[in-house]
Amino acid sequence: MFKKQNKDSSSSKVSMTLARILGDEFSCENSLDNISTTFHHQITEADYFQVGQTIEFMLRNPDMLSTKHQKATALFLVYEMFKSEPLYLNPFADIFVEALEVHSSMSLRIFCSHLANVHTDQGITNASSVLHEMLRKTPKLLVHEFESLSSQSILDVKAFLTGMAIDLESMPLTEKAAISAVIPHPLPQSVSPSSSQQQIAKALECVIPHLGSTINPASFMFRIPPPPFLASDEGNELIWMNPLDTEHKFLFDDSIVSENQSSKSENNNSDNGSLDAPGVSANLRNLLEAAFKNALPNDQLVEIRNELRNVKNTSGLRFCVDHLAALTEHNPIAAVDLLLKVLVSSGAGSEHQMLEFLKALVNIQMSVHSMEVVNRLTNEVELPNEFIQMYISNCIQTCEAIQDKFHQNRLVRLLCVFLQSLIRNKVVNVSDLMVEMQAFCIEFSGIREAAALFRLMKSLDSNSSAVTSTSGDSSNSSSNKQSNNGRS
Known part of the structure; x- marks a missing residue:
């Protein structure tokens, strides 16, 4: 039960976090630096690869990330997770190659060129300084600025593409032929702005367990030997040596979805009684x-x-x-x-x-x-301890992200009173959220309720330390008594 609950909660945490951070409102109001802080606060390093797979899936589905600044935010998060290495060593470098192609928007091409040059000799003096300035701006502002520039503003990405080509040559042919088992719908559905975040979170939660699965055409695609062909003309028989239908495409049957929906509605309508x-x-x-x-x-x-x-x-x-x-x-x-x-x-x-x-x-x-x-x-x-911790973390992040000071101070007071009630009733273990709650209290130390919450946590921390030291002294005294008895 607990293993299944932890697995479901991990997928749920990733889906809700990405749906919130990559949402249109959050990427418009927060700078890249704030987005990075919020992301690392919610996502651990153990979940980086799963998060990268999820973002790659979202970038390749038009109904997940509809605006350019949302796509820029997604690309930045993939870069942020593996920024200690050059971009061509990133496990998801393919999405940057696609963003640098000619058919991509000018803003995304310029944005990715700066990320690709951070670890190059040129990037030490140019791209790194530009990236430092970019971190202070919101993705929407960056996209607006880059969109008005010309193609001459795109930095040289030859080092990045060369590294990608070398890495691609070492990849086995069977791995090159593999494609994702999750195939996007050919007709993207429109999502209403009021419920898009919740719908995207639900869709991601269903997709995440299957993102690692792939389909390798080499494992099941083979050509059936042709039947004997009696041609009147010898030239017509050469078509078997060079067949015309060499292009293979995956086809999606839309009637499957409509049939399932109609069957569900029929089952619902067939219920009788009250x-x-x-x-x-x-x-x-x-x-x-x-x-x-x-x-x-x-x-x-x-x-x-x-x-x-x-x-x-x-x-x-x-x-x-x-x-x-x-x-x-x-x-x-x-x-x-x-x-x-x-x-x-x-x-x-x-x-x-x-x-x-x-x-x-x-x-x-x-x-x-x-x-x-x-x-x-x-x-x-x-309630499960993990639920309490996640709810408190989301409340703290909500308070920190509010721009209206009056509304922010009101919610901070309410949250501090709420947390004091949970602590006094021993619903939440303070040690699990000590660092996050102390940082929250320090940030809003000018509010009386936040200062009271900070004093309450300090008193609990000092009491626990005193109990620990007392138990340690008693154990030492008992051991000394035993040693003296042994000598006598």
């Missing part, structure tokens, strides 16, 4: 759908609580995962009742469903209601 989903009554479903849109009166909230008590199969509540953010903002009490029902449920698939709801709760934008929901849950059930 239940819209297994174990969920039509009344409860209508109440929850109304709670997604507006704040409900107390009598309807009580009715939702009573209806949830009668639910035996919580799999029917899965339709609430996508609407958990709206339910939390409009009716936090109903959100608490729903989550408690899912978290304490048992049966087949309950663990996976619990992870789905916890991931959706972590992905909700920080607000007073979301902190209220998490605080009430911690008083009722024991």
